[in-house]
Amino acid sequence: MAQAGVLLTKEPAPQAVPASDLPAKVCELELNAWPDSSRGLATAGFRTAKYLPHEWHQNNSELYRQAFAGCKQAECDRAEAKVLAQYASATAQRTQQDSTAALGRRLQNIRCWKAELRKEIEDLDGETRLLAAQKVRLERALDATEVPYAIATDNLQCRERRQPPDLVSDEVERELLKEAELIRNIQELLKRTLMQAGNQMRLNRDHKEVCEMDWSDKIEAYNIDDTCGRYSNQGTNIQFHPSSVKFEESASTPKTWAKFSHDNIYRAEQEKLASISLRALIDNILHDVSEDLRMQCAAVNQAFARRCEELDHAKYKLEHHLKKILQEIGDQEANVAALKRAIKDKEAPMKVAQTRLYDRSFRPSVELCRDEAQFRLISEAEELTESIESLKKKLLESEQSLRNLEDTRMNLEKEIAVKTNSIFIDRQKCMPHRTRYPVVFKLAGYQ
Structure with missing residues (x-):
């Protein structure tokens, strides 16, 4: 080496x-x-x-x-490599922390929108239940108007059985016709309001369903993001998904995502406000309807009471006049009888006078004289004849007057019978039937 x-x-x-x-x-x-x-x-x-x-x-x-x-x-x-590995590790840790923080912020946003949607769903559900209760009140009120309408029509039909001349278009009939017309108008109004309430309930349910779908999607997204936020490098349920590193074409932006939920909540809020206004309108309608019906019922009852008083007064006056007529008929019958006796009583003096004149017509010769006695007898016969004629004439007049009185009595008795029938119809038939008139509480749609 x-x-x-x-x-x-x-x-x-x-x-x-x-x-x-x-x-x-x-x-x-x-x-x-x-x-x-x-x-x-x-x-x-x-x-x-x-x-x-x-x-x-x-x-x-x-x-x-x-x-x-x-x-x-x-x-x-x-x-x-060591430096690069350290940098890559720090970068991966930092980016993972940033991603986890972004997921946390996203979870917070989803939680806020989810809470808003949940509140709106509960509000719509509660409002729909309240509107359903108002709809039930409308249905009960509509059913309750059948009894007043039946009473009004029955009263009109009963009063058609009045006899002339009491078969008149009086105040009672006018009030009954007004009542029947009022009830028909109220029934039409209640039916229209029922349809409006049904449509509003359908809209409430539709928007509640939209909010529920949005809320459900946010629950699913929240669970997914919450699961994603809990993933760690030491986890056993992580794996490679190379194809997932891309943006989906149908993905929304944060702006459109927030706008979607905002629009759903806004529309649901609008429907809730419309439902609240409709409930207030239904309250006012039912209150006004019940008050109008009771006021009209009171007006009809007052008209019946006044009419019965008029009939009682007319019947009383007719009975008073009938009493006078009966008394007058008795007096007139006595007068006719007296006139007949007076005429009969004149027959004897007439016979005496005529007999005297007849016998004196047989006086002989010059004794057939127009003396004072003859004149007086003739004058007596003429006076008796005139008296008898006057009595007979008066008898005819008295008999005619008696017949007139009898006719008047019959007319009065017939009129009293008519008044009695009218009073029976109004007081015994109509007015007791009107005691079945529903109270204001029931007309307002309550049980």
Whole structure:
């Protein structure tokens, strides 16, 4: 090794000679040295393909140099590799920490949006339940209007059985017609409101479903990112996925991602506000409907009460007049009887006067004189005749008056019967039926 060191320092390293060329040169030198020697031919086989001493030294020197250069290069490579490995390790650790922190921030964003969506889903669900309760109130209120409508129509039909002249379009009929029209309008309003409530509930459920889908996707994404954040270099469930290092064409941007959830929440909030407004409208409608129906019911009842009072008063006056007519009929019958007796009582004096005149017509000769007695008898007969005629005329008038009184009595009795029938219909048929009118609490849609 010392000699090798001396050779390397004293002599420059010769260029490497291919080993395949050396035997040919040695043979050539030996042949040139002893061209005619038989001894050279005899030893030619031992000298073939052998190196010269200096070539042997050169070859060793070259190997030593290559070994030294290889050691130096390997030492530099080891130093560079160590530095590069340290840098790569630090870079990998830093980038992994940055990625983990980014996943944490992403998880925080997802958690915030998830909480907002959850709150909106719960609000929409609660609002839909409240609106469903209002819809049930509307249905109950609509069902409750059937009884007032049946009462109003039954009252109108019962009052059609009144007899003339009480079959009039009075205040009660006008109020009943107004009540029936009011109930029909209320029923149409409640039906339209029911349809609107059903549509709003459907919209609430649709937007709740959209928010639930978004919330579900965020739950899945949260679980995936949370799992990704928990991966470590010592984990057993990690492996190579070279094809995953790319951006998906359908991937959203953070802006569009946030806008998607924001739009879902905004639309859900709008539907929630619309549902709240509709519930307030339903409250107002049911309150106004119940108040209007009870007010109209009170107006109809008051009209019935006034009409029954009018009928009672008219019946009382008719009965009072009937009582007078009956008394007058009795008096007139007595008068007719008295006139007939008076006429009959005049028959005897008439017979006496006429008999006297008849007998005096047989006086003889000059005794047939127009004396005072004759004039008085004639005057008496004429007066009696005139009195009888007057009595008969008065009798005819009294009898006609009696017949008129009888007709009036019949008319009054008939009218009293009509009034009695009208009072029975209004007071016994209609008004008791109206006691079944629903209370305000039930008309407002409550049980």
